[in-house]
Amino acid sequence: MACGPKAMIGPSILNSDLSMLYDESEKMINSGADYLHLDVMDGHFVPNLTFGHPVVKCLRQKIPKSFFDMHMMVANPEKWVEAMADAGANQYTFHIEASKDVPDLCRKIKEAGMKVGIGLKPGTDVSVVLPYGPLADMLLVMTVEPGFGGQKFMADMMPKVERLRAEFPLVNIEVDGGVSPANIDQCAKAGANMIVSGSAVVKSPQPAEVISQLKQAVQKVFPE
Numbered sequence: 001m002a003c004g005p006k007a008m009i010g011p012s013i014l015n016s017d018l019s020m021l022y023d024e025s026e027k028m029i030n031s032g033a034d035y036l037h038l039d040v041m042d043g044h045f046v047p048n049l050t051f052g053h054p055v056v057k058c059l060r061q062k063i064p065k066s067f068f069d070m071h072m073m074v075a076n077p078e079k080w081v082e083a084m085a086d087a088g089a090n091q092y093t094f095h096i097e098a099s100k101d102v103p104d105l106c107r108k109i110k111e112a113g114m115k116v117g118i119g120l121k122p123g124t125d126v127s128v129v130l131p132y133g134p135l136a137d138m139l140l141v142m143t144v145e146p147g148f149g150g151q152k153f154m155a156d157m158m159p160k161v162e163r164l165r166a167e168f169p170l171v172n173i174e175v176d177g178g179v180s181p182a183n184i185d186q187c188a189k190a191g192a193n194m195i196v197s198g199s200a201v202v203k204s205p206q207p208a209e210v211i212s213q214l215k216q217a218v219q220k221v222f223p224e
């Protein structure tokens, strides 16, 4: 049994029919998703607005088991920790660019019973997160400018993934933004084991096929 990072695929439902959030989420789970990536945007940290903990709470009541990976694209991540934990979130991924006290925020997230994710925007150097790697369960390398789904994958983010994998061989490393079967091999080879994919999965007539392709590519690097 291989120990260490596992290949996991987490569809982002941001670009799905949000009037059918539950149905779209169920469809992803039934298509083989390992977790759900829920994009929370506050219109300040990013120029877009999505949903908050009340929606997550309702979704959790209908989806009692799946892992909710909260991508908190918010200007004040400290403010929502308790509410998201209460709503049933499993992992709380804040952006290092928005945090005033990273160790304190990591502590708060853990005390609330959630896993800690730390996210990096494309313009943020990987050195910024290195001191905090030991505090995190997962490190997120954005491969688009956060705020919208359907953008073009930024291959020049792969050296960041490589550096984080070299520094932290056992931590989960997630990529998010424009990821698809066309670029999954470079993500996996760089060291990403948690894969967020939005449009490539939710817009496909065969989401299960896309998820399977993504998973097989990552399992070549991170075998079960």
Ligand SMILES: O=C(CO)[C@@H](O)[C@H](O)COP(=O)(O)O
Pocket: 012, 014, 015, 037, 039, 071, 073, 144, 145, 146, 147, 148, 149, 150, 151, 176, 177, 178, 179, 196, 197, 198, 199, 200
């Ligand atoms: O956080 C974000 C965007 O800010 C992502 O989770 C996107 O929503 C992923 O969608 P695609 O880029 O894969 O379509």
Ligand SMILES: [Fe+2]
Pocket: 012, 037, 038, 039, 071, 176, 196
């Ligand atoms: Fe995201």
